Amino acid sequence: MAAVIEVNHLHKIFRIPHEKRNTIFETLTGLIKPTNFEILHALKDINFSVEEGEMFGIIGQNGSGKSTLLKIMSRILIPTEGSVITRKTVTPFLELGVGFNYDFTAAENVKIYGIIMGLTPQDIEDKTEDILEFAGISQFRDTKLRNFSSGMQVRLAFSTAIQTKPQILLLDEVLAVGDQEFQKKCLQELERFKREGVTIIFVSHDLEAVKKHCGRALLLNHGIQVMMGETDEVVGMYEGSG
Amino acid sequence: MRIQHIKELYDYRNLIWVLAWVEFKQRYKNSVLGYFWSLLEPLLMLSVLYIIFSNLMKVQVEHYQLFLLQGIIMWNFFSRATSMGLMAIIGKPHLVQKVYFPRDILVISGCTTALLMSIFESVVFIGFMLFFQIPLSVNIIVLPVIIFLFFIIALGASMALAALNVYYRDIQYIWALVLQVGFFATPILYPLTVFPPLLFRVLSYNPIAQILYLARDVTLYSKVPNLASFSYAVVISIVILGIGYTIFSRLEPKFAEEL
Numbered sequence: 398m399a400a401v402i403e404v405n406h407l408h409k410i411f412r413i414p415h416e417k418r419n420t421i422f423e424t425l426t427g428l429i430k431p432t433n434f435e436i437l438h439a440l441k442d443i444n445f446s447v448e449e450g451e452m453f454g455i456i457g458q459n460g461s462g463k464s465t466l467l468k469i470m471s472r473i474l475i476p477t478e479g480s481v482i483t484r485k486t487v488t489p490f491l492e493l494g495v496g497f498n499y500d501f502t503a504a505e506n507v508k509i510y511g512i513i514m515g516l517t518p519q520d521i522e523d524k525t526e527d528i529l530e531f532a533g534i535s536q537f538r539d540t541k542l543r544n545f546s547s548g549m550q551v552r553l554a555f556s557t558a559i560q561t562k563p564q565i566l567l568l569d570e571v572l573a574v575g576d577q578e579f580q581k582k583c584l585q586e587l588e589r590f591k592r593e594g595v596t597i598i599f600v601s602h603d604l605e606a607v608k609k610h611c612g613r614a615l616l617l618n619h620g621i622q623v624m625m626g627e628t629d630e631v632v633g634m635y636e637g638s639g
Numbered sequence: 640m641r642i643q644h645i646k647e648l649y650d651y652r653n654l655i656w657v658l659a660w661v662e663f664k665q666r667y668k669n670s671v672l673g674y675f676w677s678l679l680e681p682l683l684m685l686s687v688l689y690i691i692f693s694n695l696m697k698v699q700v701e702h703y704q705l706f707l708l709q710g711i712i713m714w715n716f717f718s719r720a721t722s723m724g725l726m727a728i729i730g731k732p733h734l735v736q737k738v739y740f741p742r743d744i745l746v747i748s749g750c751t752t753a754l755l756m757s758i759f760e761s762v763v764f765i766g767f768m769l770f771f772q773i774p775l776s777v778n779i780i781v782l783p784v785i786i787f788l789f790f791i792i793a794l795g796a797s798m799a800l801a802a803l804n805v806y807y808r809d810i811q812y813i814w815a816l817v818l819q820v821g822f823f824a825t826p827i828l829y830p831l832t833v834f835p836p837l838l839f840r841v842l843s844y845n846p847i848a849q850i851l852y853l854a855r856d857v858t859l860y861s862k863v864p865n866l867a868s869f870s871y872a873v874v875i876s877i878v879i880l881g882i883g884y885t886i887f888s889r890l891e892p893k894f895a896e897e898l
Contacts, residue, residue, distance in 0.1 A: 411896065419806075419807065420809040421807045421809055424807065471738075472739040473735075473738070473739050474895055475893075487739075489737075489738065489739065491737045492733075495733050495734060495737045495738050496733065500665055500668055501661070501665075512653050512654050513740075514738075
């Protein structure tokens, strides 16, 4: 087993200006008076590594830096200091249905979203029926997305997204959508990924799910790595402190 | 541009194409006349301009209708490509903040949409070519190369604009003004020879002017493309893309935070 993700001394600092200068005019006039920045140290010295095929949980309160960490792992944000090394392809599920277009039909959106998630046109062609069926909306394939309920949209997005063959999967709270039955289906798919040896980073507030699925976990609090280790202990620590 | 980056873009070709196609389709989807609407627009503009310029200003240009139409279609491409490129990053905050792919894909697909629209509009132009029985020569085979150079120029400009627009939102208003001035500084309605010699020489450095000269020479006038113009177009397109790409890649890492 080799580490497929290595996070070394990772820092992320956001500089949030008190007043945002968004135009050339403001920038020029603003040269006279200094800008005040709010420094937000979103991640402070994070260190961990994840082995291939492991399911690794990240927990912590809102604003503890979980999403920032995932975004850095997905290359959306760049680290201020330190590094994240990934040795396999990273597939982030940070939000479902990114790039969905309401003027297009369900089938067309499967195509658009599938490509964004990294499927090939051939994959999509072969799997469109399966995707629509898994989402339970086969009879609405030519209905425009704007006429779908939000639940149907999310189901469609998830069904499309799981068709990707991820090597490292980053999940940010995406399972907290849909009804009971659909959530059960989602967890089954996760189990399948696990069996297939996909490395999964699982960010969730659902501590029971984290305990059930993750071998190890990381607890963040205000950007500080509080604890990392066996999931039961880490969750225990979190519950004890919170 | 690094070779590695070009390879990465090639791996994402499906995404470029899908994003361009979505935009193209969406443009026409909600209008009653659909795709034909986009053919009416250049036709209408052509009629108005033709009436004004051929009668009032007595412009002496061979095949003036086609001269005008080709100018309008090609200028529309540049104006649309850069206007869409300008919004490529700030118009899609979701894609920038929630998924990873090389960000210039958004700009490339924006310019590709503009190109699709212009190719579509060219149907009218081809119709006119047939109607007026303009003879074609073998020189027409250079046209795709000229269009490619034009695309590169539009792409380079769009990259710089898209990146700067993330930081300075008034770029879009400034660019709208530049386009308005550019329309008259480019031989669309008239050849540049209508200007006094000094202004003529200055305006000849306008890359789009040279592109238009080249394109008209090979389509309307059965001429061999002017070597000086062609070399200038090649050099200037590489320079513009280089500058645009440099600005873009400098600013790119912070896009997700700035939006």
